[in-house]
Amino acid sequence: MEVKELTCVICPLGCRAKVYVEGGRAVGWEHLECKAGEEYVKREVERPLRDFFTVVRVKGGGVLPVRSTGPIPKERLKEAVKELAAVEVEGPVRMGEVVVKNLLGLGVDVVATWELE
Amino acid sequence: MRVEGEVELVVVGGGAAGLAAALKAREEGIEEIWVLDRNERPGGILPQCIHTGFGLHYFGENLTGPEYIHRFIRRAREEGITIKLETMVLRLTKEREVVAVNPSEGLLKLKAGAVILAMGCRERPRGSLLIPGGRPAGIFTAGTAQRLLDLEGYLPGREVVILGSGDVGLIMARRFAMEGVEVKAVVELMPYPGGLGRNVVQCLEDFGIPLLLRRTVTHIHGRERVEAVTVAEVDGEGNPIPGTERKIPCDTLVLSVGLIPENELSEGAGIELDERTGGPFVDEFMRTSLEGFFACGNVVTVFDLVDHVTLTGERAGKSASQYLKGELPPPRRVREVRPGENVRLVVPQRVSGEGPVTFYLRVSRPLREARVEVGGKSFFRKAVRPPEMLTVELGKEEVGGLGGEIPVRVLGKPLG
Ligand SMILES: Cc1cc2nc3c(=O)[nH]c(=O)nc-3n(C[C@H](O)[C@H](O)[C@H](O)COP(=O)(O)OP(=O)(O)OC[C@H]3O[C@@H](n4cnc5c(N)ncnc54)[C@H](O)[C@@H]3O)c2cc1C
Numbered sequence: 253m254e255v256k257e258l259t260c261v262i263c264p265l266g267c268r269a270k271v272y273v274e275g276g277r278a279v280g281w282e283h284l285e286c287k288a289g290e291e292y293v294k295r296e297v298e299r300p301l302r303d304f305f306t307v308v309r310v311k312g313g314g315v316l317p318v319r320s321t322g323p324i325p326k327e328r329l330k331e332a333v334k335e336l337a338a339v340e341v342e343g344p345v346r347m348g349e350v351v352v353k354n355l356l357g358l359g360v361d362v363v364a365t366w367e368l369e
Numbered sequence: 370m371r372v373e374g375e376v377e378l379v380v381v382g383g384g385a386a387g388l389a390a391a392l393k394a395r396e397e398g399i400e401e402i403w404v405l406d407r408n409e410r411p412g413g414i415l416p417q418c419i420h421t422g423f424g425l426h427y428f429g430e431n432l433t434g435p436e437y438i439h440r441f442i443r444r445a446r447e448e449g450i451t452i453k454l455e456t457m458v459l460r461l462t463k464e465r466e467v468v469a470v471n472p473s474e475g476l477l478k479l480k481a482g483a484v485i486l487a488m489g490c491r492e493r494p495r496g497s498l499l500i501p502g503g504r505p506a507g508i509f510t511a512g513t514a515q516r517l518l519d520l521e522g523y524l525p526g527r528e529v530v531i532l533g534s535g536d537v538g539l540i541m542a543r544r545f546a547m548e549g550v551e552v553k554a555v556v557e558l559m560p561y562p563g564g565l566g567r568n569v570v571q572c573l574e575d576f577g578i579p580l581l582l583r584r585t586v587t588h589i590h591g592r593e594r595v596e597a598v599t600v601a602e603v604d605g606e607g608n609p610i611p612g613t614e615r616k617i618p619c620d621t622l623v624l625s626v627g628l629i630p631e632n633e634l635s636e637g638a639g640i641e642l643d644e645r646t647g648g649p650f651v652d653e654f655m656r657t658s659l660e661g662f663f664a665c666g667n668v669v670t671v672f673d674l675v676d677h678v679t680l681t682g683e684r685a686g687k688s689a690s691q692y693l694k695g696e697l698p699p700p701r702r703v704r705e706v707r708p709g710e711n712v713r714l715v716v717p718q719r720v721s722g723e724g725p726v727t728f729y730l731r732v733s734r735p736l737r738e739a740r741v742e743v744g745g746k747s748f749f750r751k752a753v754r755p756p757e758m759l760t761v762e763l764g765k766e767e768v769g770g771l772g773g774e775i776p777v778r779v780l781g782k783p784l785g
Binding site: 259260261263264265266302303305306307309310313314315317319326329330333347365366367 | 421422439571784
């Protein structure tokens with residue numbers, strides 16, 4: 253069994269939890285003060301998700317901000333950045349327009365968060 | 370050319386606060402609204418804040434900065450609100466004269482019926498820190514680094530040390546790490562991080578970036594370009610402890626050491642400023658000490674969430690409209706709000722008691738099982754921390770029942 257130290261981010265209390273992990277699953281925890289915190293550490297140990305956002309190059313200069321339509325696994329963030337580094341867009345681009353479909357096969361798209369004339 | 374004329378409502382600054390104020394005033398039936406902003410694009414600081422986390426309160430959605438502000442820019446255009454860009458306001462007078470300049474019209478001299486101050490805040494620069502060393506290239510404020518990276522598309526460096534662990538610094542640490550820039554450390558003077566716990570986890574721990582608490586940068590090395598910084602431990606007073614110095618090689622130093630409300634214009638007009646917030650004294654109507662002048666957003670105090678900035682903007686927009694229509698209740702029985710134990714600042718600083726009041730306050734240290742006391746009323750909070758702004762609301766009745774002064778304090782147990 254592995255022991256992980258995690259800080260809960262659900263509320264300003266910021267409990268520092270000790271989580272016991274076995275086969276990738278949280279099997280026990282200490283120093284958590286509420287149910288929401290327990291759910292949080294379980295998620296963080298078993299399948300931590302993060303919002304993904306970056307900028308892509310615009311043909312002729314400048315950048316356009318983009319985001320994923322849903323959170324992606326934390327350990328795929330850097331891979332996602334690499335994927336987007338290869339993308340170049342050309343105007344016009346509408347707000348919310350899809351820039352990359354089905355990012356890394358994760359079932360989310362990457363969309364523009366600004367518009368381009 | 371020189372433009373002279375009368376304008377019903379002038380809004381100085383076209384960020385989240387100014388746009389919300391202008392839209393509210395339109396809704397209240399004000400026809401002539403001019404928003405003046407010195408930038409080339411509207412929206413203030415938000416177009417460069419490309420991360421998510423905006424709008425959870427106001428829209429009930431998790432938006433990026435550009436998405437959040439785009440909604441207001443689009444509506445302002447639909448409503449035909451005049452947004453004058455590249456227009457720098459130079460001077461405001463008591464008589465509500467607004468002097469501004471832009472490249473296409475030259476000098477603008479306007480007489481405004483009412484003025485809303487929405488100039489936001491600026492970052493504390495290196496000069497105010499007095500770190501010894503040369504003047505090499507590679508020193509940026511966090512906001513400048515953010516603009517370079519996310520608006521203009523340049524990497525400011527390859528190996529970065531960030532001084533200051535406020536939210537802007539933490540968010541930049543993550544942006545750098547994601548783009549393959551090595552963040553050597555985030556250095557913080559205080560014994561606890563300056564930003565939210567969520568940002569410490571998701572911006573530093575996720576990327577294995579060390580957070581060096583109780584430490585500061587004591588020297589910047591390099592002649593042409595930054596080559597390293599010296600970091601030392603500090604004592605209880607924040608003074609470096611000799612013998613604890615460590616040199617960290619890097620080519621870039623990013624400063625995230627605090628934001629200051631932008632109030633040179635307000636001061637010039639003779640508006641009274643609060644030393645604690647660095648912004649004008651306001652009442653619950655976002656009315657300043659000078660008749661016909663209102664203020665909102667980060668020019669009043671540095672807010673943690675843009676959602677609150679928007680709400681203060683709407684309040685200011687509504688009050689200015691009421692003022693223009695002669696419907697704003699005059700300040701009859703003004704009560705002073707008195708920050709006490711563990712309260713670093715509180716807004717509004719004055720209450721005239723004509724309606725409900727939302728108080729925004731910051732504590733001076735982390736506390737658990739906290740009791741926020743406003744007037745005689747007490748509000749419980751499981752935990753409070755300096756980076757998080759607390760909001761408490763008092764109804765009209767409760768405000769009416771308060772005495773001549775409104776003491777505000779926060780009691781609780783120390784939180785590690
Ligand atoms: C670098 C940085 C990063 C931030 N990141 C976040 C974040 O991640 N999340 C978050 O919730 N908040 C963030 N904030 C806080 C953010 O500023 C507020 O949430 C909100 O956007 C502030 O809105 P505002 O309208 O008060 O100010 P601003 O957005 O700063 O707008 C003020 C406007 O006034 C204009 N102006 C000022 N003086 C003049 C003049 N004399 N003449 C003409 N125009 C003038 C400026 O050009 C600017 O456009 C950040 C702030 C900074 C400085």
